[in-house]
Amino acid sequence: MFELDLRSRSPVYEQLVEKIKDLIINNVLQPDEQLPAVRVLAGELTINPNTIQKAYRELEHRGYIYSVPGKGSFVKPAVAGDHDARLRALENELSRIISEMLYLGAYPADIITRIQTQLFKDKGGQPHD
Amino acid sequence: MFELDLRSRSPVYEQLVEKIKDLIINNVLQPDEQLPAVRVLAGELTINPNTIQKAYRELEHRGYIYSVPGKGSFVKPAVAGDHDARLRALENELSRIISEMLYLGAYPADIITRIQTQLFKDKGGQPHD
DNA sequence: TCAACCGTGCTATTAGTGATAGTACACATA
DNA sequence: TATGTGTACTATCACTAATAGCACGGTTGA
Numbered sequence: 001m002f003e004l005d006l007r008s009r010s011p012v013y014e015q016l017v018e019k020i021k022d023l024i025i026n027n028v029l030q031p032d033e034q035l036p037a038v039r040v041l042a043g044e045l046t047i048n049p050n051t052i053q054k055a056y057r058e059l060e061h062r063g064y065i066y067s068v069p070g071k072g073s074f075v076k077p078a079v080a081g082d083h084d085a086r087l088r089a090l091e092n093e094l095s096r097i098i099s100e101m102l103y104l105g106a107y108p109a110d111i112i113t114r115i116q117t118q119l120f121k122d123k124g125g126q127p128h129d
Numbered sequence: 130m131f132e133l134d135l136r137s138r139s140p141v142y143e144q145l146v147e148k149i150k151d152l153i154i155n156n157v158l159q160p161d162e163q164l165p166a167v168r169v170l171a172g173e174l175t176i177n178p179n180t181i182q183k184a185y186r187e188l189e190h191r192g193y194i195y196s197v198p199g200k201g202s203f204v205k206p207a208v209a210g211d212h213d214a215r216l217r218a219l220e221n222e223l224s225r226i227i228s229e230m231l232y233l234g235a236y237p238a239d240i241i242t243r244i245q246t247q248l249f250k251d252k253g254g255q256p257h258d
Numbered sequence: 259t260c261a262a263c264c265g266t267g268c269t270a271t272t273a274g275t276g277a278t279a280g281t282a283c284a285c286a287t288a
Numbered sequence: 289t290a291t292g293t294g295t296a297c298t299a300t301c302a303c304t305a306a307t308a309g310c311a312c313g314g315t316t317g318a
Contacts, residue, residue, distance in 0.1 A: 011276055022225075025232040037293060048278050053295075069294045070285030083233050090226050090233075095244045096151070097219050097226070102248070103154040104212050104219075112241055115224050119231070138275095140305055166264060177307050182266075198265045199314035 001036070004045060012047060016055035017062075024064050024075055031077035035065060038073075133174060141176060145184035146191075153193050153204055160206035164194060167202075 002019050004012055023029045035041075038056065042049040056073050059065045067073040101108045131148050133141055152158045164170075167185065171178040185202050188194045196202040230237045 013276080022228075025229055038295090039293085050279090051277060054276090056294085067294060068286090070287085070292085072293060087230070087233055087235055090230055090235075091240055091244065093222070094226055094241065095248070097223055098241070098244055099151075099248060100154050101216070101219055104216055106216055108241075108245065111220060112223065112227070112237075115220065115227055116237065119224070119228060142305075167266090168264085179308085180306065183305090185265085196265060197315090199263085199316080201264060201315095 001041075002045060004047070006047075013051050013054040013058065016052065017058050020055065020059055021062075021064055029075050031075050033075045035073040035075070131174060133176070135176075142180050142183040142187065145181065146187050149184065149188055150191075150193055158204050160204050162204045164202040164204070 002016070004015055006012060008015065020029070020035070029035070035056070036044070038049050038052045042052045045052075056065065056067060060067055060073075064076055065073050066076050098108045101111065131145070133144055135141060137144065149158070149164070158164070164185070165173070167178050167181045171181045174181075185194065185196060189196055189202075193205055194202050195205050227237045230240065
């Protein structure tokens with residue numbers, strides 16, 4: 001399910017959060033689908049259950065999953081609520097990236113068009129223009 | 130010159146690297162301009178000189194500045210060389226951000242247009258289209 | 259020449275935290 | 289009741305960010 005880099009400077013639990021978040025965002029994990037149990041995933045990845053739990057706790061805090069004691073952890077259907085804050089954060093990242101691309105002499109508009117075309121191919125969505 | 134968050138999870142030297150990198154990218158610090166001496170900046174920010182040195186070393190390693198023992202540290206005129214690797218990394222970030230924006234129901238194209246217009250206003254550059 | 263300033267390198271120490279191991283408890287379900 | 293689930297807690301180890309302090313060599317100007 002995952003590939004982890006135990007030697008990375010980035011903490012394992014953080015890598016887990018990002019990977020699972022990506023799976024949710026890209027609809028690989030669908031709404032209300034059950035995530036692997038803490039101990040099971042820990043066994044598969046041969047890491048400590050506490051690390052998985054920390055990742056799940058963080059994902060729940062960020063609004064991507066919900067956990068039910070005695071039942072399991074599941075993908076949250078609508079990541080409702082604080083879309084605005086998240087969107088603002090993404091815009092800041094985007095602004096920084098575009099600035100750096102311009103500094104490097106690249107043409108962000110071209111690159112962005114290529115990326116969106118790629119995403120369109122992958123998922124069959126309708127690119128807004 | 131800077132504002133640091135000593136309580137941040139992000140290391141101080143890493144914050145320094147990012148801030149100075151932004152100043153260079155945005156042309157606030159111009160090519161061959163001398164950066165504050167390690168001990169001076171440490172004094173202003175009331176942090177340890179070693180922390181500044183670590184940030185400068187990292188910036189030199191990333192190709193944003195160059196240091197001359199006995200003289201000082203300066204902004205590297207052309208961040209030559211590994212533009213390609215950096216650009217690929219930026220494209221990956223961009224792809225991830227656009228995916229997440231789409232997931233959040235936003236229209237990345239609109240947002241990007243707005244950001245570029247903003248950058249155009251700020252710096253008077255010519256946006257490529 | 260010499261004092262002042264510069265980057266650089268090193269050791270040692272402290273504080274914080276990621277990750278592990280192990281145990282325990284409460285809830286859900288067959 | 290037995291099993292599987294999330295959750296909570298303590299303790300320990302390892303790594304590292306950050307600090308303090310010292311030393312060295314190159315540069316510059318008086």
